[in-house]
Amino acid sequence: MALFDARRRRNAIAMALSLAATGFGLAWLVVVLGVLLWKGVGGLSLAVFTQMTPPPGSDGGLLNPIVGSLVMTTIAVALGTPLGILAGTYMAEYGRYDPLTTIVRFINDILLSAPSIVVGLFVYEVMVARMGHFSGWAGAVALAVIVVPVVVRTTEDMLTLVPDTLREAAASIGLPRSLMIRRVAYKAARAGMVTGVLLAVARISGETAPLLFTSLNNQFWSANLNAPLASLPVVIFQFALSPYEDWQKLAWTGALITTLAVLALSIAARVLTGQRKPS
Amino acid sequence: MSGLASRAEALRRLQRGDATFRWMTRAAAIAVLVILGGIFISLVHGAWPALRAFGFGFLADDTWNPVTEKFGAAAAIYGTAVTSIIAMLIAVPVGLLIAMFLTELCPMWLRRPIGIAIELLAGIPSIIYGIWGLFVFAPFLQQYVQPAVIGAFDGIPVLQDVFAGPPYGIGLLTAGLILAIMVLPFVTSISRDVFEAVPPVLKEAAYGIGCTTWEVSRRVVLPYARVGVIGGIMLGLGRALGETMAVTFVIGNAHSISESVFAPGTTISATIANEFTEAVGDLYTSSLIALGLILFFITFIVLAAARLMLMRLNARMS
Numbered sequence: 001m002a003l004f005d006a007r008r009r010r011n012a013i014a015m016a017l018s019l020a021a022t023g024f025g026l027a028w029l030v031v032v033l034g035v036l037l038w039k040g041v042g043g044l045s046l047a048v049f050t051q052m053t054p055p056p057g058s059d060g061g062l063l064n065p066i067v068g069s070l071v072m073t074t075i076a077v078a079l080g081t082p083l084g085i086l087a088g089t090y091m092a093e094y095g096r097y098d099p100l101t102t103i104v105r106f107i108n109d110i111l112l113s114a115p116s117i118v119v120g121l122f123v124y125e126v127m128v129a130r131m132g133h134f135s136g137w138a139g140a141v142a143l144a145v146i147v148v149p150v151v152v153r154t155t156e157d158m159l160t161l162v163p164d165t166l167r168e169a170a171a172s173i174g175l176p177r178s179l180m181i182r183r184v185a186y187k188a189a190r191a192g193m194v195t196g197v198l199l200a201v202a203r204i205s206g207e208t209a210p211l212l213f214t215s216l217n218n219q220f221w222s223a224n225l226n227a228p229l230a231s232l233p234v235v236i237f238q239f240a241l242s243p244y245e246d247w248q249k250l251a252w253t254g255a256l257i258t259t260l261a262v263l264a265l266s267i268a269a270r271v272l273t274g275q276r277k278p279s
Numbered sequence: 280m281s282g283l284a285s286r287a288e289a290l291r292r293l294q295r296g297d298a299t300f301r302w303m304t305r306a307a308a309i310a311v312l313v314i315l316g317g318i319f320i321s322l323v324h325g326a327w328p329a330l331r332a333f334g335f336g337f338l339a340d341d342t343w344n345p346v347t348e349k350f351g352a353a354a355a356i357y358g359t360a361v362t363s364i365i366a367m368l369i370a371v372p373v374g375l376l377i378a379m380f381l382t383e384l385c386p387m388w389l390r391r392p393i394g395i396a397i398e399l400l401a402g403i404p405s406i407i408y409g410i411w412g413l414f415v416f417a418p419f420l421q422q423y424v425q426p427a428v429i430g431a432f433d434g435i436p437v438l439q440d441v442f443a444g445p446p447y448g449i450g451l452l453t454a455g456l457i458l459a460i461m462v463l464p465f466v467t468s469i470s471r472d473v474f475e476a477v478p479p480v481l482k483e484a485a486y487g488i489g490c491t492t493w494e495v496s497r498r499v500v501l502p503y504a505r506v507g508v509i510g511g512i513m514l515g516l517g518r519a520l521g522e523t524m525a526v527t528f529v530i531g532n533a534h535s536i537s538e539s540v541f542a543p544g545t546t547i548s549a550t551i552a553n554e555f556t557e558a559v560g561d562l563y564t565s566s567l568i569a570l571g572l573i574l575f576f577i578t579f580i581v582l583a584a585a586r587l588m589l590m591r592l593n594a595r596m597s
Contacts, residue, residue, distance in 0.1 A: 011491035015384060021376035022385075025397050025467070028460045032403060035415050086307030094301055095308065104308045106590075107315050110582045113514060114575070115521025117548045118318060121571040124555075125321035145314060152311060176293045178300035206404020209523040209548070213555045233406050237524065240410045248414075255407050266402045270395065 033259070040256025043249050048257075052221055053235060056244035062254050064221050065230040068136065069205070071223075072215060072231060075140035076204055080147030081197055087148070088155025093181050096160075105156070111149040119145050120210035128214060136222075136229030139215025146207060147200040154196025158189035195269045202265035206258055208233035232258055322575055325568035328561055337569060343534035343550075345558070350566035352573055354534045358451060358544035359574070362526065363519040365455025365540070366462050370519075371512055373459075374466030379496050381467075382474040394471065401464035409528030412457045413449070417529055420456075421448030425541055443539035452540040453529045458522055462515040469511030473504040473592065507592045513585030521578050523548035547574040 047061045054060025087104065095101040123142040128134055162185050170180040186193070216228040217238060232254050239251035329350065330337065340351025377397060381390055425446030432438040477500050485499045501508070531543020532553050545553075547570045558564045 011493040014493035018376040018380040021373045022380045083307050086304045090304035090308040104311050108311050109586045113517050113582050117523040118575045122318040122321050125325045176297045178297045208406045
């Protein structure tokens with residue numbers, strides 16, 4: 001009986017611990033988001049979206065970094081998505097049994113988790129150092145390098161889920177393979193592929209490290225992609241570490257905006273497929 | 280006749296289009312390899328002056344002096360290792376326990392919401408963890424936790440050195456704790472997935488001979504899912520090693536190797552983030568890129584090992 005009690009006791013302790021661990025994990029989410037709301041909401045106003053970043057000590061907003069982030073994110077998605085979709089298409093359609101696919105999948109999965117600061121160094125070496133100056137283009141390319149593996153992964157996964165009977169039906173009515181892929185397979189996998197792009201946008205919206213030495217930062221309004229360009233994460237980084245209280249306040253507001261955007265995107269991606277995020 | 284010719288022409292066009300599309304997809308797939316190769320080559324190219332100047336001593340030297348242009352990576356490597364170890368020591372047991380809760384204990388209707396909530400932790404951008412760590416978490420640790428811990432271990436050999444003051448708030452431990460929160464969702468979600476993939480028959484058999492939930496998890500589920508769990512842990516470790524922004528805010532950026540986990544330090548990624556744009560002189564820049572090369576090399580090996588394990592698991596399952 002003593003053994004029975006000991007086993008039951010051990011079980012109860014383990015279960016209590018697992019419950020506590022779950023509470024611990026959830027508590028962090030609540031604490032981080034709670035603090036963010038608490039500190040960030042106060043600064044939310046129309047001025048944040050209509051005015052430029054201020055010099056210390058005066059009022060201002062986050063218009064130029066918000067626009068800079070939007071521009072670079074758009075270009076990054078425009079550059080990275082087609083490449084990612086094409087590569088994913090090869091892996092799922094043409095080269096399903098090709099050894100090249102196994103290698104690309106392996107390398108892509110590594111790129112998916114590779115430190116983003118290394119991507120920043122890479123783009124610095126091939127673009128910034130060559131051109132001799134920081135630029136919005138370099139920032140967008142760095143983000144595109146992060147977009148590609150996310151899109152490759154989801155495209156391949158989603159195309160693999162498309163039943164082969166659909167492909168055979170398309171082939172039997174004489175559709176060439178490329179048309180079958182574009183008209184039938186893409187259509188069937190569309191929701192999943194859009195999810196991939198949304199996840200990629202969510203991922204790069206908060207990325208700071210690859211922008212630090214590619215697009216750098218810009219205190220002023222700029223639409224010139226050949227010059228340093230402000231972005232929300234880099235401005236948050238700079239303002240948060242500054243000694244000025246109004247800058248720190250703007251940093252919190254910017255952090256809130258970024259987080260809300262990122263979380264909205266990742267929740268939208270989930271709703272769209274009803275599936276779990278691929279790791 | 281002309282109908283036939285135009286038909287042949289249309290077919291040729293389709294064939295050409297088919298070949299072009301196929302060629303484009305293959306080129307895109309190869310481009311993924313080129314990106315990785317490009318990263319590696321450009322880092323080696325950028326790091327070359329520093330590697331030539333310092334040789335393998337770069338890895339073991341802990342001086343980092345921009346004025347005399349003496350650089351060594353030891354302090355940054357040490358900080359990266361210590362913060363990652365702290366993160367994994369916390370994230371692995373907690374993540375496994377949460378995964379166990381989600382697969383064995385949690386009522387069905389709550390599993391999905393809790394799973395998503397934990398995964399949202401991975402969705403929060405790292406700079407948010409950084410700003411939160413600097414303004415909220417570090418002051419909290421400095422005021423309430425660190426003085427108590429320093430007091431508690433005072434006079435105990437070894438431990439009094441590991442937890443030696445003064446309480447700065449920022450430092451290796453703070454960075455490690457924040458990394459633990461960031462890595463937790465990776466360990467949890469992969470562990471949960473592999474736990475769920477354990478055949479129910481195995482669990483039912485164990486329950487049938489009277490095992491408790493804990494015994495089933497510990498003796499049946501965990502051994503069966505071992506490869507996947509280790510893969511998930513390695514994936515989390517890869518993240519912890521390369522994480523930049525969250526660490527940069529709270530590490531203190533001090534190029535020194537200290538016994539105490541309360542002391543400020545630096546990591547490879549934090550050094551690059553902090554100093555790269557301010558680096559003057561080719562050797563300084565090159566040394567920072569050499570740090571990046573070391574980081575890339577370490578994470579590549581860790582992530583490759585993780586993927587190989589997960590691939591082996593997938594092969595076994597299908």
